[in-house]
Amino acid sequence: MSFLREMALDDIVQKNTLVEWAYERRRQAQMILPWLFLGPMVAAKDRDFIAREGITMVLAIRFRDGSMSGALQAARDAGLAVATIEAQTYHELIKRFSEITRIVNEHVAGVRQHTLQQTGQPTLGKILVFCESGNEKSAAVVAAYLMNILDDFDYIKAMQVCQAQRFCVNFDDNIKNILRAYWDILQAARSVSSSNAQQSEENNSVPSFSRQNESRLQPPETARSKRSIEDTRDADDIDMEDSHDPSDALRFYGRDNTPFKSS
Numbered sequence: 001m002s003f004l005r006e007m008a009l010d011d012i013v014q015k016n017t018l019v020e021w022a023y024e025r026r027r028q029a030q031m032i033l034p035w036l037f038l039g040p041m042v043a044a045k046d047r048d049f050i051a052r053e054g055i056t057m058v059l060a061i062r063f064r065d066g067s068m069s070g071a072l073q074a075a076r077d078a079g080l081a082v083a084t085i086e087a088q089t090y091h092e093l094i095k096r097f098s099e100i101t102r103i104v105n106e107h108v109a110g111v112r113q114h115t116l117q118q119t120g121q122p123t124l125g126k127i128l129v130f131c132e133s134g135n136e137k138s139a140a141v142v143a144a145y146l147m148n149i150l151d152d153f154d155y156i157k158a159m160q161v162c163q164a165q166r167f168c169v170n171f172d173d174n175i176k177n178i179l180r181a182y183w184d185i186l187q188a189a190r191s192v193s194s195s196n197a198q199q200s201e202e203n204n205s206v207p208s209f210s211r212q213n214e215s216r217l218q219p220p221e222t223a224r225s226k227r228s229i230e231d232t233r234d235a236d237d238i239d240m241e242d243s244h245d246p247s248d249a250l251r252f253y254g255r256d257n258t259p260f261k262s263s
Contacts, residue, residue: 021167029053029134030165035108035124038142038166040134044071050078056125057081057107059100061137063088068132081107085141090178093137097144097182104129104145139169144182155179 029039029049043049044058058075062068065086075082083103087093104127111125131138143158159171159179171179 025166026134026168029128029130032142032146032162032165035126036104036142036145037126037128038134038138038162038169039128039130041068041071041130041132043128043134044068044130045074047074047078050075050080050128054126055080055128056111057083057127059103059127059129059141060084061093061129061131061141062086071130083107087137090137090140090174093140094144094178094182097141097148100141101145101148105149134166135168135170136175139166139171140175140179143171143179147179147183147186155183 027040027042028046029037029043031053032038037043037053037055041060044060049055058072058080060068060072060083062084063086065084068084072082072084085093085096085100087096107127108125112122115121115123129138129142139162143155143162146158146161147153147155155176159169159176162169163171
């Protein structure tokens with residue numbers, strides 16, 4: 001997704017706001033980002049909307065496997081890619097936020113690469129994220145995605161952007177706590193990544209001659225390490241029992257070495 005760095009995402013988010021909201025819009029999907037739409041399940045069946053906006057994939061956030069089958073089949077009949085995320089609770093959903101980000105980014109980048117090869121003009125894939133109402137779980141997923149790909153975009157800003165685009169979203173206290181917890185996770189991960197990158201940069205900035213001098217100070221691998229007392233004792237015992245000097249054998253050959261022999 002490196003091409004995203006070329007896009008002024010913050011400006012896009014700021015400009016992409018609804019001037020007025022009508023009650024009927026709750027049954028429609030709204031654009032959050034140029035490649036990401038948020039809406040209800042009925043939007044996945046709206047062929048006019050799919051064709052007009054150029055939707056290439058639908059992502060269903062559903063309670064259990066097998067639900068929303070009608071909307072998913074309609075999307076397949078329209079030639080769209082289909083993905084689903086099953087989560088009975090929001091605590092289960094937070095575990096899938098990173099996976100959802102990967103699904104969205106892989107599709108967006110995949111369509112862009114395909115159109116670039118086919119026509120020479122890159123075109124982003126467009127994804128509709130929906131749940132039954134488009135106001136709860138799917139809204140939480142889109143907010144988490146914004147936090148994941150935008151710098152310094154905390155859970156409050158993410159919820160505000162979603163609500164500015166889709167006024168009927170419902171971020172209750174439970175969802176707010178889930179998103180705040182995910183923001184803390186993202187911050188911790190980014191802090192570790194930044195620290196590792198800084199450490200790697202510092203290591204690469206050390207002059208080569210310094211690294212060579214440092215390596216020369218290290219003892220050679222073939223050098224014998226100092227023996228411990230136990231090692232010395234073991235070695236001495238082995239030498240006394242198993243080693244024989246041929247000169248000693250000749251020197252005492254034929255002698256009676258019995259001490260204190262009585263006459």
